[in-house]
Ligand code: SF4
Ligand code: SF4
Ligand code: SF4
């Protein structure tokens with residue numbers, strides 16, 4: 001390999017340097033029909049799963065074909081997306097905030113032909129490249145985080161759990177037969193860099209063993225006060241210990257105070273906590289973001305732990321399917337998963353979903369916990 | 382021939398959903414073949430090694446990535462995340478595997494010309510693997526080495542006229558829903574507002590000076606497609622304050638079954654004939670609708686703009702004309718003290734260029750948070766620690782019943798001295814004149 005210079009001169013980093021220009025203006029990228037009718041759209045309609053029609057006040061129409069995609073995407077795949085957009089969409093396309101791809105065309109016939117074409121393209125391993133769907137009252141693509149592909153704190157993988165889940169609920173991606181949309185999100189540690197705390201169903205990686213203390217290296221690798229300050233429960237304190245006959249500065253951890261957030265590890269690499277047996281998945285449900293009918297709501301923990309079972313996490317997908325099926329059968333039209341659980345009562349929710357309630361599911365973390373306990377004699381037998 | 386055996390990952394190639402494993406393998410094959418004769422600037426087989434180290438995690442049940450080191454481009458404190466593999470001898474291709482965040486265009490529209498430039502750049506100088514897009518919204522370019530960083534930045538800024546996104550304790554890359562570009566519900570131009578904020582605050586985005594991260598998200602309406610209320614420290618959500626526009630002819634068409642209700646969103650199940658009374662009027666959370674004599678009436682004064690009726694009958698009901706935004710602040714994921722959603726700070730504000738009123742609030746907030754916020758404390762936590770009253774004070778907002786879900790449950794009010802007639806300074810001798818010991 002020969003180093004290929006971009007033109008950057010390391011001896012004079014400021015020479016011709018361009019900084020702080022920000023992203024490209026979106027106006028450079030809008031398809032002509034979008035640019036022309038921006039702010040003047042009259043209505044939309046989902047013609048069939050994955051095909052949207054938007055009609056402007058001017059009478060102009062745009063047909064959008066939405067396809068699912070893995071968020072982890074190769075440039076070979078992006079180039080294939082570009083080839084399709086060049087062939088059918090005048091060289092324009094967009095992504096959705098939930099990792100779907102949208103191809104926009106001018107007529108219904110083109111949209112239907114494109115849907116067929118897209119559904120026909122498969123990877124060598126047999127999976128769809130561009131499954132059409134993700135619209136209306138169904139399950140759309142999962143937003144997620146990095147997992148074992150690229151992060152230092154995950155308690156599970158993200159891409160794998162998402163693939164396993166979407167395979168299990170694929171029928172709901174290509175249909176619109178649920179009582180309301182179901183938004184699934186995945187985060188691989190409590191940090192939730194992809195905040196999943198307001199999702200209908202959240203898949204969350206959790207640790208269950210306190211950090212291991214690397215006494216030998218801690219003082220060199222970490223700022224002890226930062227590690228101490230990082231712990232939200234005050235479980236960490238500075239201390240000295242004997243290491244191979246030498247006094248070393250290190251920390252001590254009150255293990256029973258640990259709630260396994262991994263915050264200390266983020267501040268101090270000498271406090272790793274990943275563990276094959278300790279790590280796994282919690283399932284949270286009933287959150288939402290939209291203000292439709294009811295207020296936005298937080299997701300609630302309904303399954304405290306499911307072991308990691310790579311590559312397909314069968315126990316996890318079984319639980320998700322059970323919840324989704326019970327909801328689909330029992331909820332009223334327009335009721336989001338959490339609205340349904342609130343109406344029937346959470347005691348019924350566990351019964352109808354066939355889930356076990358355990359002490360882990362009663363909040364005991366700080367003040368707000370009290371208000372999640374039951375302060376009424378209204379409950380169901 | 383695959384470099385590493387990956388029997389576990391191979392099981393993720395079957396099933397209908399797009400397989401990231403198949404996709405990475407296709408990139409491995411493309412780089413091995415190298416049809417265009419690219420002089421790869423990072424190990425050509427790094428996608429193979431990524432599969433290798435991932436398979437190892439699937440066997441071990443533990444990650445094999447170390448903490449990010451401090452790497453970046455000159456003059457920026459964010460935009461690049463250092464990443465190193467903890468088994469570099471076995472997987473040299475990913476020994477150094479840094480992430481580059483590229484600021485996405487608002488609304489995520491692209492031309493293929495631009496995307497192909499990204500692909501060419503990432504073929505030459507990176508792993509050929511990306512995230513489209515990261516959780517915050519950036520184009521995430523996954524996997525390169527330190528010597529390539531300045532070259533990538535030079536190419537992005539000089540050849541593609543684009544810039545890096547944020548990371549660390551700074552402004553994170555703002556994001557928005559597609560807004561007016563293709564949504565009839567958009568009350569504001571989310572894309573322009575997002576673009577403007579991003580460009581106005583380039584310094585805050587590239588040079589960490591905050592206690593912790595800070596996110597802007599802009600939703601065009603209360604449907605909340607980018608989750609502003611749950612995921613941003615500063616949530617801007619489009620709304621209106623006049624009347625929902627009603628087209629009674631279209632209402633009749635919905636009732637008569639000539640127009641598909643819910644824009645077709647529920648068409649996959651037989652829910653029976655559309656019943657405007659049951660499905661719309663009775664579902665309105667404030668009970669402010671009436672359907673009588675074939676006419677739909679809305680008592681707009683009582684409407685809370687939940688969007689239900691408009692979502693259900695988009696051809697008959699349209700957002701009002703006096704449009705602007707609500708501003709809410711303080712959302713964050715559960716770390717550390719539990720999850721928080723944003724709290725309403727400004728019920729209504731006009732969102733028109735150059736957005737000076739919005740920026741004034743932003744800057745007042747930042748001044749306060751940078752002064753008072755503790756290390757790694759999100760705005761929402763500072764708010765909680767120092768009170769909503771303080772937030773009102775620093776942003777020059779007047780307390781309003783809309784700020785609370787309900788008034789306080791305790792009478793422990795921190796009265797200020799100037800609020801109490803006669804002040805707080807009293808003389809015990811005066812008191813004793815009236816009250817014996
Ligand atoms: S959720 Fe946690 S483990 Fe997963 S990518 Fe984010 S910080 Fe890393
Ligand atoms: S994992 Fe969290 S709770 Fe446990 S010691 Fe570390 S910082 Fe404290
Ligand atoms: S948030 Fe509202 S305006 Fe924005 S895309 Fe969603 S429905 Fe449309």
Ligand code: SF4
Pocket residue numbers: 664665666667668669670679683684685686687688689690691
């Ligand atoms: S927007 Fe919501 S609150 Fe307002 S009239 Fe419609 S259903 Fe009722």
